[in-house]
Amino acid sequence: MGKKRGPKYEQIIEAAVRVIARNGYHHAQVSKIAKDAGVADGTIYLYFNNKEDILISLFEEKMSYFVEKIRMQLKEAETIEDQLKTLVTMHFKQLAANQEYAVVTQLELRQSSSALRQRINEVLKDYLWLIESIIIRGKEKEAFSPHLNEKLARQMIFGTLDEVTTNWVMKDCKYDLEAFSEPIYEMLLHGFKAGVKT
Amino acid sequence: MGKKRGPKYEQIIEAAVRVIARNGYHHAQVSKIAKDAGVADGTIYLYFNNKEDILISLFEEKMSYFVEKIRMQLKEAETIEDQLKTLVTMHFKQLAANQEYAVVTQLELRQSSSALRQRINEVLKDYLWLIESIIIRGKEKEAFSPHLNEKLARQMIFGTLDEVTTNWVMKDCKYDLEAFSEPIYEMLLHGFKAGVKT
Amino acid sequence: MGKKRGPKYEQIIEAAVRVIARNGYHHAQVSKIAKDAGVADGTIYLYFNNKEDILISLFEEKMSYFVEKIRMQLKEAETIEDQLKTLVTMHFKQLAANQEYAVVTQLELRQSSSALRQRINEVLKDYLWLIESIIIRGKEKEAFSPHLNEKLARQMIFGTLDEVTTNWVMKDCKYDLEAFSEPIYEMLLHGFKAGVKT
Amino acid sequence: MGKKRGPKYEQIIEAAVRVIARNGYHHAQVSKIAKDAGVADGTIYLYFNNKEDILISLFEEKMSYFVEKIRMQLKEAETIEDQLKTLVTMHFKQLAANQEYAVVTQLELRQSSSALRQRINEVLKDYLWLIESIIIRGKEKEAFSPHLNEKLARQMIFGTLDEVTTNWVMKDCKYDLEAFSEPIYEMLLHGFKAGVKT
DNA sequence: GATGAATGAGAATTCATTCAT
DNA sequence: CATGAATGAATTCTCATTCAT
Known part of the structure; x- marks a missing residue:
C-alpha cells in the first residue's frame, strides 16, 4: 500500500512529469521514472500502488x-x-x-x-x-x-x-x-x- | 499494400468502429476486428497497411x-x-x-x-x-x-x-x-x- | 501435381534465380517470383508442387x-x-x-x-x-x-x-x-x- | 541491454545449443530456449539483446x-x-x-x-x-x-x-x-x- | 489452362510488478 | 526502508497455398 509523503514521493512525481514530457506517455516506463528519480524500481511501489496511481x-x-x-x-x-x-x-x-x-x-x-x-x-x-x-x-x-x-x-x-x-x-x-x-x-x-x- | 475499396473495405471499417466502441481502444486487436468483419486476419492486410492504417x-x-x-x-x-x-x-x-x-x-x-x-x-x-x-x-x-x-x-x-x-x-x-x-x-x-x- | 515443361516452367525457374539473387533467400516470396516470371501466383502451382520444389x-x-x-x-x-x-x-x-x-x-x-x-x-x-x-x-x-x-x-x-x-x-x-x-x-x-x- | 556473464548467461547458451540441435534452427523459439534453460522468457532479454544476439x-x-x-x-x-x-x-x-x-x-x-x-x-x-x-x-x-x-x-x-x-x-x-x-x-x-x- | 483474392497459423519482445536479500 | 533480478502474459503481421471463376 502506498504510504504517501516522504521526500521520495515528491521526487518520483517530479521525475514522472519530466520523463513523460520528454519521452511521451507510451515510453514512460516505470523503470525510467525510477531512474530519473534516483530510486530503485521497487521503491516506487513503496509510495504508489501501481503505475496508474503515479499518474x-x-x-x-x-x-x-x-x-x-x-x-x-x-x-x-x-x-x-x-x-x-x-x-x-x-x-x-x-x-x-x-x-x-x-x-x-x-x-x-x-x-x-x-x-x-x-x-x-x-x-x-x-x-x-x-x-x-x-x-x-x-x-x-x-x-x-x-x-x-x-x-x-x-x-x-x-x-x-x-x-x-x-x-x-x-x-x-x-x-x-x-x-x-x-x-x-x-x-x-x-x-x-x-x-x-x- | 492496401488496395482500398471493395465491399470488404467498408466491412472492416465498420467492424473496427464496433470493436473499439465495445472493447476500448487497447483491447481492439486486429483479430477481433477481422472476426467481427467476417474475414480472415490476413485479409485485413489486403485492404490496410497496418493496424494504424485501419484507424x-x-x-x-x-x-x-x-x-x-x-x-x-x-x-x-x-x-x-x-x-x-x-x-x-x-x-x-x-x-x-x-x-x-x-x-x-x-x-x-x-x-x-x-x-x-x-x-x-x-x-x-x-x-x-x-x-x-x-x-x-x-x-x-x-x-x-x-x-x-x-x-x-x-x-x-x-x-x-x-x-x-x-x-x-x-x-x-x-x-x-x-x-x-x-x-x-x-x-x-x-x-x-x-x-x-x- | 506439377506437370513439368512448357514455356512457363523455364520462365519461373529463371525468375526464381533473379529474385533470390536480388532479394536474398528470405525475401524471395512466391508472389515475387510469379510477378517476375509474368504469371499469376496460382500458376506457379501448375508447374511446381510447392516453393521448395521450385528451388x-x-x-x-x-x-x-x-x-x-x-x-x-x-x-x-x-x-x-x-x-x-x-x-x-x-x-x-x-x-x-x-x-x-x-x-x-x-x-x-x-x-x-x-x-x-x-x-x-x-x-x-x-x-x-x-x-x-x-x-x-x-x-x-x-x-x-x-x-x-x-x-x-x-x-x-x-x-x-x-x-x-x-x-x-x-x-x-x-x-x-x-x-x-x-x-x-x-x-x-x-x-x-x-x-x-x- | 544484455549485461553478459552470470550463471544464467551460460545456461541460456547451453540451452540454445541443445534446442537448436534437437529442433533445428527454424524451430528454436526463444520460449523453448528459455524453458530448456530453466528461466522465464523475459530473462533471456536481461542477458541478450535479441534472438540473433543469442546465436x-x-x-x-x-x-x-x-x-x-x-x-x-x-x-x-x-x-x-x-x-x-x-x-x-x-x-x-x-x-x-x-x-x-x-x-x-x-x-x-x-x-x-x-x-x-x-x-x-x-x-x-x-x-x-x-x-x-x-x-x-x-x-x-x-x-x-x-x-x-x-x-x-x-x-x-x-x-x-x-x-x-x-x-x-x-x-x-x-x-x-x-x-x-x-x-x-x-x-x-x-x-x-x-x-x-x- | 490461368487467375489472384482469400486464408490462418505461428513467434519475438516489452514492461508492470514482485519478493528475497 | 530499499533494492533490482526475475517474471510471463499478450499481440501484430507475413506468406505459402488454395479454389471459385
Whole structure:
C-alpha cells in the first residue's frame, strides 16, 4: 500500500512529469521514472500502488495547487467580470509558466486508458465546480443572462481554454499564450451577457 | 499494400468502429476486428497497411462524410447566424445519431500514440477550416465583431462542441445532446457579435 | 501435381534465380517470383508442387547443365592431370560466367532448411561422383597415391572449390576467380600425388 | 541491454545449443530456449539483446574456446608439419567431442540470414587467421612451397575440414571423424610441400 | 489452362510488478 | 526502508497455398 509523503514521493512525481514530457506517455516506463528519480524500481511501489496511481497522484498534486492558486486570486476580484477575467488569465498564465507540465496534461495524459481518464476527471471536478460557481454567481448578480445553462456555460469555458492551450502546446509553445487572455475573456463574457440590460 | 475499396473495405471499417466502441481502444486487436468483419486476419492486410492504417482510414472515411454533410447543409443557410446554427446543430445531430462512432472519436481514438494523433489532426484540418471560414464570412458581412480573432473564435467553437460532446459520451449518451444546439448557438453567437451595432 | 515443361516452367525457374539473387533467400516470396516470371501466383502451382520444389528444380536444372558441360570437357582431357585441371577450371569458369547463379548457390540456397539441403545434396551427388571417379581413375593409372582415400580426396576437392568460390562471392565477385584454377590445381595434384614415384 | 556473464548467461547458451540441435534452427523459439534453460522468457532479454544476439554469442563463446584450445596445442608443436597435424587433429577432435554443437555450426547456423552470417564470419576470422599464419610460417621456414598463395592455401585447409565435418554430421556422426586426421593431414601437407627439396 | 483474392497459423519482445536479500 | 533480478502474459503481421471463376 502506498504510504504517501516522504521526500521520495515528491521526487518520483517530479521525475514522472519530466520523463513523460520528454519521452511521451507510451515510453514512460516505470523503470525510467525510477531512474530519473534516483530510486530503485521497487521503491516506487513503496509510495504508489501501481503505475496508474503515479499518474493520478501527479495530476492531483499539480491540479490542487493549480486550482488553489486560482481560488486565491479570485478572492481579489470584486466583480464577476473580474473573476472571469482572472480565471482565464490564471489558467493560461500557470500553464505557460510550466510548459513541461502543460505537455503532460494537454497531450500525453490523454493517451491514458479511458479508465484512467475517468479518474482524472474526478480530480478535475474541483476545478470544474470552481468555474461553474462563477457562472452561478454571475447569474445571481444579474451580470450574466438569466437563461444561461450553467453546465453548458462551464463546458464552453473549459472547452475553450483547453482547446486553446492544446493548440498552443501542439505548436511547441512557441507563441505567447497569455496574450489570448483578453480576447478569450471578451468572447466568453459577451456570450454570457447576452440579453442583460447594460 | 492496401488496395482500398471493395465491399470488404467498408466491412472492416465498420467492424473496427464496433470493436473499439465495445472493447476500448487497447483491447481492439486486429483479430477481433477481422472476426467481427467476417474475414480472415490476413485479409485485413489486403485492404490496410497496418493496424494504424485501419484507424486513420476509419477516421478519414467518417470525418469526410461528417464534414460533407455539414457543408451541404450550410449551403441552405442564408445568413451567417443560420450557418452557425446549422454547424452546431449538425455537429451534435450527427454524433447523436451514431453513438458508437461518437464513443470512438471522443474517447477511444484519443488514446492513440502521438504519431497517430498527428495524422488524425491532419484529417481534422478540413473541418477546422470549414468552421474558420464561417467566422471569416461573419466578419466580412459585419455580423461578427470586426476585432474577432478568427483562430481563437474557431478554437472556441470547436473546443466547446468537443467538450460538450465528450461530457455527453462520458455520461453514456443518456441525455439529449441535440437539445444543446440552441443554447450553445446562442452563447457562441453573442460571444462573436460583441460590439456589433444592432 | 506439377506437370513439368512448357514455356512457363523455364520462365519461373529463371525468375526464381533473379529474385533470390536480388532479394536474398528470405525475401524471395512466391508472389515475387510469379510477378517476375509474368504469371499469376496460382500458376506457379501448375508447374511446381510447392516453393521448395521450385528451388530443387532450379538446382537440378542448373546443376545438370553444369555437370554436363564439365563431363563433355573431361572427354577432351587425355591424362588424369588434365582431367583434374579441367575440373577445377570448368568449375570456376562456369560460376564466374553466371554470377547471379553463383550468389544463389553459394550464399542464398544455403539458408534453406536442413530438409531442403538434404535434397539439394541428392542433386549434388552426380557431381560428387564425377569428381570421385577422377580420383579413382587416378589411382588406377597410378597417377595418384595408391593409399588415397577416395571419399576424402573428393571432399578435399569439392570443399576447396566451394570455399574458394564462396569467398569470391562474399567479396562481391570483384576479383578474377578463374585465375585461381592453376594454383588450386597444383595444390590438389600434389596432395594426391604424394608418394608416387615420378 | 544484455549485461553478459552470470550463471544464467551460460545456461541460456547451453540451452540454445541443445534446442537448436534437437529442433533445428527454424524451430528454436526463444520460449523453448528459455524453458530448456530453466528461466522465464523475459530473462533471456536481461542477458541478450535479441534472438540473433543469442546465436552470435553462442558462436563467439564456443568459437573462442575452440580456437584457444587449438592455439595452446599449437605451442607444443615444434615443426610446421606438427602444427598442421595439430590443427587438423584438434579441429576434428573438438567437433567429434561435441556433436550437438557440431550439428549447430555445420548445419543449423548456416540457415541464418545473411546479416547474421556476416557477423558469424567476423567471429570466424580469428580462426582463419590462425590457419593462415601457419601457412605463412611454413613458407618462411621453407617447409612449404615458396610459390604458395597463402589465402588459397588457407581456403583449401578450411574448405576441406569444413566439408569433411559437414559430411560426417549429415551422416549423423556415425563414423569416426578423428580417424580422418592423418589422411587429410597427409594430403594437405603434400599439397603445400610441392617443389620443396627434401 | 490461368487467375489472384482469400486464408490462418505461428513467434519475438516489452514492461508492470514482485519478493528475497 | 530499499533494492533490482526475475517474471510471463499478450499481440501484430507475413506468406505459402488454395479454389471459385
